[in-house]
Amino acid sequence: MKSLKDLEAIREKAKLELSLRETTGKTRVIVGMATCGIAAGARPVMAAFNQELQLRGIQTASVSMTGCVGVCRYEPMCDVIDPNGEKTTYVKLDAEMAKRIVAEHIVNGHVVYEYTIGAAEKQ
Amino acid sequence: MKDLSLHLMDIAQNSTHAGAHRVDIVLAAESETRMLVLTVKDDGKGMDAEFLARVTDPFTTTRTTRKVGLGIPLLKLAAELSGGSLEIDSEPGKGTFLRTGFRLDSIDRIPVGDIPGTIAALMTAWTDIEWTLCLQSAKDRYEITTAEIKEVLDGVSIGNPAIAGWLAESIEEAMTNVFGGILDEIAEGS
Ligand SMILES: Nc1ncnc2c1ncn2[C@@H]1O[C@H](COP(=O)(O)OP(=O)(O)OP(=O)(O)O)[C@@H](O)[C@H]1O
Ligand SMILES: [Mg+2]
Numbered sequence: 543m544k545s546l547k548d549l550e551a552i553r554e555k556a557k558l559e560l561s562l563r564e565t566t567g568k569t570r571v572i573v574g575m576a577t578c579g580i581a582a583g584a585r586p587v588m589a590a591f592n593q594e595l596q597l598r599g600i601q602t603a604s605v606s607m608t609g610c611v612g613v614c615r616y617e618p619m620c621d622v623i624d625p626n627g628e629k630t631t632y633v634k635l636d637a638e639m640a641k642r643i644v645a646e647h648i649v650n651g652h653v654v655y656e657y658t659i660g661a662a663e664k665q
Numbered sequence: 666m667k668d669l670s671l672h673l674m675d676i677a678q679n680s681t682h683a684g685a686h687r688v689d690i691v692l693a694a695e696s697e698t699r700m701l702v703l704t705v706k707d708d709g710k711g712m713d714a715e716f717l718a719r720v721t722d723p724f725t726t727t728r729t730t731r732k733v734g735l736g737i738p739l740l741k742l743a744a745e746l747s748g749g750s751l752e753i754d755s756e757p758g759k760g761t762f763l764r765t766g767f768r769l770d771s772i773d774r775i776p777v778g779d780i781p782g783t784i785a786a787l788m789t790a791w792t793d794i795e796w797t798l799c800l801q802s803a804k805d806r807y808e809i810t811t812a813e814i815k816e817v818l819d820g821v822s823i824g825n826p827a828i829a830g831w832l833a834e835s836i837e838e839a840m841t842n843v844f845g846g847i848l849d850e851i852a853e854g855s
Contacts, residue, residue, distance in 0.1 A: 544835040552831055553706065557819045575790070586673070587777070588786050589833070595826035604824045607790035612709050626706060 560601045567625030568602055569648050574619045575607040583636065584618035590637035591620075594644040603648050616662060622647055631659040668778025669703065669767075672743065674787070675736040676705050676763060681791050683709025683761065688787075688794055692780065692800035694847050699850070700749065700766040701774065708760040717755050740765060747771035763848065763852035769848070776850045788814075789829045792822060800843040807839035 574586045584607075591605045602625075616633035622643065623629050629654050632643060639657055646652045655661055673690070680688045684709035692727035693702050712720065720737050741751040757762040767774045788796045788811050800807040815823055822828075835853075838854075846853035 544831065544838050546817050548811070549814065549828075549831060552827045553821050556825050557829055560821070573790075575674070575786070577738065585671075585782055585786055588790070589782060589829065592826045592829040593787070596830060603826070604822065605790070605829075606792070606824060608788065609678060640850050652716065 546552045558632070559599050563602060568604055569625060570621075570623040570630045571603060572608050572621045572623070573605065573647075574617060575609065586637050587620065587640050588616045590640035591644065594641045596649070598649065599643065601649065603644075616659060619659070624651075626654045631657045633662045666738070666775060667743070668776045670780045671785040672736075672740045672775075673703065673705070673780065674783045676740065676782075677787050679736065680705060680707035680709055680761070681787075681794065683707060683711070683793060685709035685760070687797075688798040689799075690784070690802035691799045691801065692777075694803070694844060696803040698766075699769045701769050701777075702764065702766045704764045705763065706760065706762045711757040711759050711761055712753075712755040713757050717753060721751070721753060723807060737763075743767075743775050747774040749774075753758065777844070777848060779839075779842060781833040785829045785833040788832060789824050792824045800836075802843045802847050804845075805843045807843055809835065809839075814822055825839055829832075 571591050572586055573582045573591070588605060588607065595603055595605070618620070618635045619631060619633040620635060620640075620643075621631050622628050630647070632654070634641070635657070639654075643654055644658065646654050677690065679686060687708045689706040690702075691702075691704045693704075694700075695702060718724075721741060723735070723738050737751070737753070744765045744767055745752045748771050749766040751763070751765040753761060753763045785800050792811075794811070796811045798807075798809050809832075811823060814828070816824075818828070840851060841854040844851045
């Protein structure tokens with residue numbers, strides 16, 4: 543049985559990783575999760591962001607949700623807000639794309655232009 | 666056709682949008698009545714009687730002063746197709762209590778779907794809300810609250826990426842313990 547004991551271990555690991563890194567502000571990932579977004583698979587996208595961040599031991603990013611953003615044809619979508627407040631909107635996401643956004647954008651600071659709403663609107 | 670976990674995501678989001686501070690979710694297989702019952706209770710802004718009537722039956726009313734969605738009507742329809750029902754009690758300023766039942770043995774009952782994924786997403790995304798999940802059957806009972814999780818976490822955010830996975834796995838295990846062999850779609854654990 544998974545228990546709160548396992549959670550204590552996770553907590554200790556998180557605290558250790560938090561203390562190792564200078565906390566230079568947080569990156570925020572906000573996944574659109576309205577009914578339309580869920581139908582289009584936003585839940586696995588959110589899970590993929592969390593999994594990849596955990597895998598890489600990244601403590602300086604958080605993943606949350608918002609309701610309908612009103613552009614259903616672009617769902618599932620998310621905003622990535624950098625520590626400096628810069629916002630990038632990624633659209634038509636799946637789990638694999640989420641992993642790449644973690645690797646390239648959140649870890650290395652390079653926006654994945656081909657996934658952005660700007661690129662989608664040019665098509 | 667949406668499974669129950671996707672409907673639950675929708676209903677729970679209604680609670681978050683209503684400004685709830687507490688949301689209690691119960692999923693119970695009742696052996697006497699042979700019903701699978703889902704309840705969601707919140708302390709959000711609530712609805713008045715006139716609006717509530719339109720929310721559950723958007724097609725029977727003509728007044729369209731305010732937008733009503735399809736989340737609740739579609740869940741109600743799914744419940745009724747299995748021989749079950751959906752009811753809502755709500756009081757403005759107090760909160761809302763939604764209860765929906767599905768006939769356990771109906772071939773038209775929608776599958777429960779990824780309940781652990783839904784709950785993990787909700788609990789880790791709306792970190793200011795106190796969530797409770799309770800799973801119940803004649804076999805077993807399981808309860809988890811964000812309050813107890815936050816106590817163990819001792820300052821580490823429940824939104825920390827490592828937590829969602831642990832939560833989903835914990836609830837997955839509980840689903841097997843509580844509903845394995847009772848719901849067709851969940852195999853009995855070893
Ligand atoms: N728990 C609640 N507390 C307060 N108001 C609620 C609650 N649940 C539903 N409502 C009200 O009822 C309306 C209809 O809800 P419903 O889920 O059917 O559709 P919706 O959320 O508006 O749109 P969607 O189709 O995207 O779900 C909501 O917009 C909201 O005003
Ligand atoms: Mg809704």
